[in-house]
Amino acid sequence: MSTNHKIALVTGGGRGLGKDMALKLAQKGLDVIITYNSRKEDALAVVTQVEQAGSKAAALQLNVGDVKSFPAFFAQLASVLKNTFNTDHFDFLINNGGIGGHAPFGQVTEQMFDELLNIHFKGVYFLTQGALNLLNDGGGIVNISSGLTRFSMPGPSAYASMKGAVEVFTLYLAVELGPRHIRANVVAPGAIATDFSGGVVRDNADINKMVSSATALGRAGVAEDVGGVVSFLCTEDARWVNAQRIEVSGGAHI
Numbered sequence: 001m002s003t004n005h006k007i008a009l010v011t012g013g014g015r016g017l018g019k020d021m022a023l024k025l026a027q028k029g030l031d032v033i034i035t036y037n038s039r040k041e042d043a044l045a046v047v048t049q050v051e052q053a054g055s056k057a058a059a060l061q062l063n064v065g066d067v068k069s070f071p072a073f074f075a076q077l078a079s080v081l082k083n084t085f086n087t088d089h090f091d092f093l094i095n096n097g098g099i100g101g102h103a104p105f106g107q108v109t110e111q112m113f114d115e116l117l118n119i120h121f122k123g124v125y126f127l128t129q130g131a132l133n134l135l136n137d138g139g140g141i142v143n144i145s146s147g148l149t150r151f152s153m154p155g156p157s158a159y160a161s162m163k164g165a166v167e168v169f170t171l172y173l174a175v176e177l178g179p180r181h182i183r184a185n186v187v188a189p190g191a192i193a194t195d196f197s198g199g200v201v202r203d204n205a206d207i208n209k210m211v212s213s214a215t216a217l218g219r220a221g222v223a224e225d226v227g228g229v230v231s232f233l234c235t236e237d238a239r240w241v242n243a244q245r246i247e248v249s250g251g252a253h254i
Contacts, residue, residue, distance in 0.1 A: 005029060005030055005031040005055060005056065006029075006030050006031070006090075006091040006092065006139075006234070007030065007031045007032070007033065007081070007085055007087070007089075007090040007091050007092070008022075008025045008030050008031070008032050008033070008090070008091065008092040008093075008094060008234055009032075009033045009034075009035070009077070009090055009092070009093050009094065009131070010022050010025070010032060010033070010034045010035070010094045010096055011034075011035045011062065011064050011094065011095055011096050011097035011127070012034075012035065012036070012037070012064070012096045012097025012098060013032070013034025013035060013036070013043065013046060013059075013096065013097075014034060014036040014039050014040075014042040014043035014045075014046055014059070015039065015042050015046075016192075016223050017096060017144070017189065017192065017223050017226050017227065018034065018094075018096045018097065019042075019046050019223065020223040020224050020226060020227030021094060021096060021226070021227040021230045021231065022034050022046050022049075022050055022057075022227075023046070023049055023050065023053065023227065024227035024228050024230065024231035025055075025092075025227075025230070025231045025234060026049075026050040026053035026054070026055040026057070027053055027231070028231050028234070028235055029054075029055065030055060030091075030092070030231070030234060031050075031055045031056040031057065031085060032050050032055060032056075032057045032058075033057070033058045033059070033060065033077070033080065033081075033090065034046055034047070034057070034058075034059050034060075035059070035060050035061065035062035035064070035073075035097060036059060036060075036061060036062070037061070037062065037063050037064070037097065040059070040061070043059035044059055046059070047059050056084060056085055058080050058084050058085075060073065060076055060077060060080065062097070064095075064097040064098070064119055064123040064124070064127060065115065065118035065119035065122075065123045066118070066123075067118070067122060067123060067126045067127075070126060070127060070130045071130070073130075074130050074131070074134065077090075077134065078134065081134070088134070089134055089135065089136045090134060090135065090136065090139070091135070091136045091138075091139035091140070091234070092139050092140045092141070092142065092234040093127075093128060093131050093135060093139075093140075093141045093142070094141075094142045094144070094230060094234075095124045095127065095128065095141070095142070095143045095144060095166075096144045096230075097119070097123075098119055098120050098144070099115075099116070099119055100156075100159065101115070101116045101156065101158055101159040102155035102156050102159070103155065103158075104154060104155065105154075105157045108157065108158050112158065113158050116158050116159050116162050117158075117162055119162075120159065120162035120163060120166065121162040121165045121166055121169075124143060124166055124169070125169060128141060128173065132177075135182060137180040137181055137182065138180075138181045138182070139182050139183075140182060140183040140184070140185070140233060140234060140238075141170070141173055141177075141182065141183070141184040141185070142184075142185055142186075142187055142230050142233050142234070143166050143167075143169070143170050143184070143185070143186050143187075144186075144187055144188075144189070144230075145163040145164075145166055145167050145186045145187070145188040145245065146159070146160060146163045146188055146189065147188055147189065147190040147191070147247055147249045147252050147253070148160035148163065149163050149164045149167055149188065150188070150247065150253075151252065151253040163188075166186070167186050167188075167245055170184045170185065170186050170243065170245075171184075171243050174242050174243035175243075178242075183233075183238070183239075183241065183242040183243075184242065184243060185233050185238075185241060185242065185243065185244050185245075185246065186244065186245040186246065187226065187229055187230055187233070187246050187248060188245055188246065188247040188248065188249070189221060189225075189226050189247075189248050189249065190211075190215065190220075190221050190247070190248065190249025190250060190252040191207075191211040191215075191220050191221060191249075191252070192220065192221040192222065192223060192225070192226065193208065193220045193221065193222050201220050202220075208220050211252070214252055214253050215249065215250045215251060215252045215253075216250060216251030216252075216254055217250035217251055218250075219250065221248070221249065221250060225248060225250070226248050229246060229248050233246075
């Protein structure tokens with residue numbers, strides 16, 4: 001295996017969208033580090049699949065909503081970079097890890113709000129800040145947002161607001177990291193049939209039908225629709241794509 005592969009770190013890479021991102025990155029010749037919150041077996045299975053594709057891989061435990069744990073995480077990451085990848089830096093950070101959260105606006109509790117805030121915005125903000133010293137110049141950041149920042153519906157007001165904050169944050173990253181030639185972009189999936197939000201899009205026939213009818217291409221998304229777009233942003237082909245929001249929704253609510 002080559003030791004000069006570029007390296008991508010994908011949070012929440014053990015399943016769903018993050019898993020497909022990891023596999024698509026490996027197909028493009030990148031080495032991959034994924035994080036998982038609790039499902040270690042899933043993450044290790046993805047590591048095996050990445051290795052089967054000819055790339056190096058590792059999995060690290062991380063709760064993206066627990067900012068106080070980040071210094072220990074970055075120490076562990078530095079060790080893995082040195083021991084597994086024979087380097088002290090990586091190239092691409094993909095802030096993907098997250099949870100769903102739906103409740104009518106009048107019923108959103110402060111606890112729910114804070115959990116979504118910590119995972120989807122505060123965690124993304126400070127994980128990216130903590131990664132700055134380990135990111136190579138000329139690399140990139142991909143923040144995962146949601147179609148729900150462009151169109152709205154009852155229920156995900158807090159979740160979508162955090163994603164909106166991430167989109168604004170990405171514009172500032174692009175400006176401030178420009179001198180280091182680090183690009184920052186957003187990928188915004190539409191409704192995806194995974195186990196996200198309890199698998200509601202995948203398993204609830206009425207919701208799947210509603211999503212399909214509101215989408216120009218006539219179906220709900222699947223995880224395999226998204227990973228290729230993220231991996232593209234981590235290649236030389238995307239070297240002039242910066243500060244962009246790329247929605248991957250099949251043309252939802254247009």
